Amino acid sequence: xxxxxxxxxxxxxxxxxIGEATARLLSERGARVVLGARRTEKLESIAGAITREGGQAxxxxxxxxxxxxxxxxxxxxxxxxxxxxVIVNNAGVMPxxxxxxxxxxxxxxxxxxxxxxxxxGIAAGLPRMRAxxxxxxxxxxxxxxxxxxxTAAVYCATKFAVRAIxxxxxxxxxxxIRVTVVSPGVTESELAESISDASAREVMxxxxxxxxxxxxxxxxxxxxxxxxDDVDTSEIIVRPTASPY
Ligand code: NDP
Numbered sequence: 001x002x003x004x005x006x007x008x009x010x011x012x013x014x015x016x017x018i019g020e021a022t023a024r025l026l027s028e029r030g031a032r033v034v035l036g037a038r039r040t041e042k043l044e045s046i047a048g049a050i051t052r053e054g055g056q057a058x059x060x061x062x063x064x065x066x067x068x069x070x071x072x073x074x075x076x077x078x079x080x081x082x083x084x085x086v087i088v089n090n091a092g093v094m095p096x097x098x099x100x101x102x103x104x105x106x107x108x109x110x111x112x113x114x115x116x117x118x119x120x121g122i123a124a125g126l127p128r129m130r131a132x133x134x135x136x137x138x139x140x141x142x143x144x145x146x147x148x149x150x151t152a153a154v155y156c157a158t159k160f161a162v163r164a165i166x167x168x169x170x171x172x173x174x175x176x177i178r179v180t181v182v183s184p185g186v187t188e189s190e191l192a193e194s195i196s197d198a199s200a201r202e203v204m205x206x207x208x209x210x211x212x213x214x215x216x217x218x219x220x221x222x223x224x225x226x227x228x229d230d231v232d233t234s235e236i237i238v239r240p241t242a243s244p245y
Contacts (some may be wrong), residue, residue, distance in 0.1 A: 004226050007029035008081040010074060012064050012121060015042035017139065017189025021214035022088060022221050023047075027055035029222060034061035034077035037091065056081075064091045064117030067124075072123035084128055088227055089162075090123040090140040096151040096204065097197035106196065107154045114158035118165060129177050134229065136178040138221055139166045143185045143239060151200040159183075163235075170234055172215030178232040180224040185239025188209040210243045 009026050013019035014035035020042075023033045027050045035057060036042045043059035044208055050057040058080045062073040078084050093113045095106040118139050129135025144152055145159035163181050170179035188211045195201045224233040239245070 003030075004222060005033045007085040007225065008034065008077060008083050009086040009088060009225070010034045010036070010084055010125070011088040011090055012036045012062060012070075012073075012117065013140075014046065014059070015039045015083045017191060018184065018187060018214045018217045019088070019090045020046055021218040022090065023057065024050060025215060025218040025222055026225070029059060029079075029226075031086075031225075032056040032081050034062075034073075034080065035059040036073045038063055063118055065088075065112040067120045070117070070120035074121075074128065078128060083132060084125060084134045084135065086138060087121050087125040088138045088140070088221060089118040090138075090195075091117050092140060092142075092158075092191070093194045094191050095194045095196055096153050096155055096200040097195070098151055098211055099153055101197055103197065110154050110158050114155070115161045115165075118162055120167050122165070122169060126173070126177075126212075127172075130173075135176070135178050135225045136180065136225065137166070137169065138180045138182060138224055139185045140217075141166075141181050143183055143237065143245060144184050145181070146237070151197070151203065167234075170232065174232065177228075178224075180233050181235050181236070182217060182224070183237045184217045185237070185245060186243055187214050187217055188212070207245070210240045212221070212238070212240045 009031045015037035047057040047059040097103045142159040142161045144156040145163045148156045166181045220236045
């Protein structure tokens with residue numbers, strides 16, 4: 001199966017921002033989408049809107065920090081639609097702060113969601129894709145996977161990890177399975193709302209004044225999916241034209 005039409009695409013973090021836009025855009029282009037996140041009322045409303053517009057969408061609560069949740073989520077997608085063609089490991093959090101604030105719980109949360117969450121998606125999807133003989137992982141990194149800035153050390157570390165894991169996966173499973181890393185620049189979403197540190201929040205407010213629509217990132221995801229099976233778009237960076245970052 002090539003292109004987007006008819007593909008079953010599983011998306012974590014689909015309750016807002018980039019995940020929501022990706023679900024809506026891919027559905028418009030004919031994909032069957034399965035939305036996961038913790039806020040099920042948001043998922044229900046997005047899946048309902050997609051269905052009313054003629055698309056096929058399902059949703060399920062998933063906390064990506066829990067391996068069994070992610071396994072059940074991917075199994076649910078396969079039960080509903082018979083296969084899983086693409087997993088978009090998109091869920092992420094970004095509670096930025098200077099290291100000397102020692103917000104260790106927030107460091108742990110970023111590691112759990114941004115790294116373990118992606119690994120759980122890979123663990124849940126890989127055996128199934130191997131058995132199908134095809135599949136694609138699209139892992140959401142960041143411009144913070146390419147450069148580090150103050151207050152963002154741990155966040156950037158998690159996104160560097162996403163790139164490292166994705167590249168290792170690509171080298172190991174290429175042949176049957178495509179692996180794509182998408183690195184967004186500043187994009188409109190709820191992401192900065194997880195920042196509890198007042199100074200980092202203030203800096204981020206200025207930094208985020210130049211931003212792009214989450215649909216810009218969704219279009220990059222669509223591009224990676226719609227390429228022929230023998231073309232693996234392994235890395236894409238999408239950023240605001242006017243932003244120096
Ligand atoms: P949002 O905050 O709008 O979306 C984050 C999503 O992740 C939400 O749907 C949230 O859903 C979900 N999520 C958070 N924790 C968990 C969890 N434990 N289990 C399941 N889902 C979870 O931000 P974005 O859309 O911007 O973020 C999407 C991705 O893009 C992230 O990986 C982020 O790091 C990356 N990114 C974003 C940039 C930006 O400027 N916006 C720039 C670079 C990268 P819920 O709370 O309902 O669980």
